[in-house]
Amino acid sequence: MSARILVALRIKAAPARVFAAFVGEIGAWWRPNPLFSFTPRSPGVLAFDGEGEGARLVERLASGKAFEVGQVRVWTPGERLVFGWRQAAFAPGMDTEVEVRFEPVGEETRVTVEHRGWETVPAGHVARHGFPDQLFLLRHGQWWTGLLEGLSAHLLP
Template identity: 75%
Template sequence: MSSKVLVALRIKAPPLRVFEVFTADIGAWWRPNDLFSFTPRSPGVLAFEGAGEGSRLVERLPSGKVFEIGPVRVWTPGERLVFGWRQATFAPGMDTEVEVRFEAVGPSENQETRVTVEHRGWDTVPIEHVARHHFPDGVFLHRHGEWWRDLLEGLRQALISPSP
């Protein structure tokens, strides 16, 4: 799978904790982006339904409907998460995939996690497709990467600031 963006950052929390917040609290830290909405009725609230391979990432829309973003393909707590990513406008054959890696870095008494998101497979979505907003490939991927950077920053904030 090519045409990909990779974004990484460090979070001051151990990998298992970061994995738990990434999956269980995604509805709280996710930041919707008008350019990349999943459906015309978005934004809703994201959630992983279930846990482990076979579960799925969904967006629960304000209308009550549930849109499946993609199935979970790899679920290794504290290490790795892989899930599919489709927008409602994608035709059959268009499919992208997100891999998230959680890597322990730093000394054990002050452990940090390097979180790396790799979003790949945009070459399956033609450049003229509505999801790409007429951006040239590089510009589209750059904008998408900036969004992922914002998203990971949201995840980081959720982990370092205790909820009220």
């Protein structure tokens, strides 16, 4: 089984629009969190490089370099997005995965983020900052909730 975080938020926009903003405007709504930075030189600006399966989520750093957070594994516009997620400090074999689902609920979209695979990052790893497992996952989940709230605010200024 996988240690996972699931968060969800309703956003007052259609699934196609929310999906487009998630992938196309991530640099505008993403809010970096110093506890969960991808590289020692973060934060940079997030972007999906390309479209469809095989596209890459990257963080463009001030140095001009781009750090690859992960490859897109599923890209179904308006419905579902799955991509890999790793920090620069992850050793080989450490890999987490993010699945985002966009479901219509009336005029709104229920956006669900499932971030799984944290059992591959051992206790004591620098990415966990010494937090006990549950607290680490909870703090990470609260960050995801804040990110979705940022996406909502971006769509509904």
